[in-house]
Amino acid sequence: MTTASDLSSHFRFVLVRTSHPGNIGSAARAMRTMGFTRMELVSPHRFPDREASALAAGADDVLDGAGVHQGLIEGLAGSNLAFGLSARRRGVNLPELTPHEAAMQAMAAAQRGEQVALVFGNERTGLENEELARCHAMVRIPSVEDFSSLNLSQAVQVMAYELRVALLGENIPTPPPLHDEPPADAAQMERFFEHLAQMLDDIDFHKGRAPTTIMLRLRKLFQRAQMDERELRMLHGIFADAQRMARLAKGEK
Ligand code: SAH
Numbered sequence: 215m216t217t218a219s220d221l222s223s224h225f226r227f228v229l230v231r232t233s234h235p236g237n238i239g240s241a242a243r244a245m246r247t248m249g250f251t252r253m254e255l256v257s258p259h260r261f262p263d264r265e266a267s268a269l270a271a272g273a274d275d276v277l278d279g280a281g282v283h284q285g286l287i288e289g290l291a292g293s294n295l296a297f298g299l300s301a302r303r304r305g306v307n308l309p310e311l312t313p314h315e316a317a318m319q320a321m322a323a324a325q326r327g328e329q330v331a332l333v334f335g336n337e338r339t340g341l342e343n344e345e346l347a348r349c350h351a352m353v354r355i356p357s358v359e360d361f362s363s364l365n366l367s368q369a370v371q372v373m374a375y376e377l378r379v380a381l382l383g384e385n386i387p388t389p390p391p392l393h394d395e396p397p398a399d400a401a402q403m404e405r406f407f408e409h410l411a412q413m414l415d416d417i418d419f420h421k422g423r424a425p426t427t428i429m430l431r432l433r434k435l436f437q438r439a440q441m442d443e444r445e446l447r448m449l450h451g452i453f454a455d456a457q458r459m460a461r462l463a464k465g466e467k
Pocket residue numbers: 298299300301302333334335336337338339340341353354355356357362363364365366369
């Protein structure tokens with residue numbers, strides 16, 4: 215039988231461009247109280263830092279083990295499912311979940327053996343659209359409209375608590391696997407989107423229009439599909455053939 219602590223290891227908390235090291239420490243404490251230890255920091259303004267250690271209040275193992283990365287793609291390496299936490303509805307048009315709904319989906323994914331990321335934004339600016347676009351769904355803590363933004367570490371606490379409750383829940387049926395092949399991870403999806411963009415360019419799909427909006431829509435479509443590695447290989451093959459035909463049509467070899 216899988217226990218809460220086995221499943222906890224399937225989760226990581228990713229803090230993006232955090233300004234205040236104190237918030238990193240408080241977030242580490244919030245995670246640790248709920249049994250989560252994996253923290254990934256993307257371009258933190260200051261880390262390591264005394265203030266982070268002070269506010270971690272003993273959750274030093276979380277800080278010591280925290281990965282530091284330049285970009286979100288690296289912070290998501292090896293993850294199969296990512297939830298972006300945001301106080302505001304953004305222009306990205308992702309499915310929006312409550313923390314409870316996200317926790318239930320995250321649990322099901324963890325039980326299938328997948329790695330799940332919870333992604334949190336900068337204190338002032340939150341997550342950028344580009345960053346949210348790398349997530350499968352957005353999670354909004356249902357705060358009041360006119361004062362919607364929680365302190366970063368308190369948002370981490372709410373999400374960690376919901377996950378903890380879900381992990382402790384009894385009689386959760388083990389979901390059937392979505393795939394018989396390994397699910398694609400974030401890095402494979404990134405290479406896929408690069409190939410897709412290049413192929414659309416090569417077949418002159420954009421015809422002078424800016425590719426940004428269509429690429430965001432395609433991201434949403436393909437993220438939703440939660441593809442496995444074999445499906446990715448098949449699409450890479452199709453794109454490569456389309457590129458070959460485009461070269462032939464242009465009279466290149
Ligand atoms: N003005 C920013 C607030 C940033 S607060 C914004 O609108 O997004 C720092 C981070 O805490 C956010 O990026 C988000 O990850 C998390 N957070 C704060 N309040 C939240 C809420 N109500 N729902 C979901 N996440 C929230």
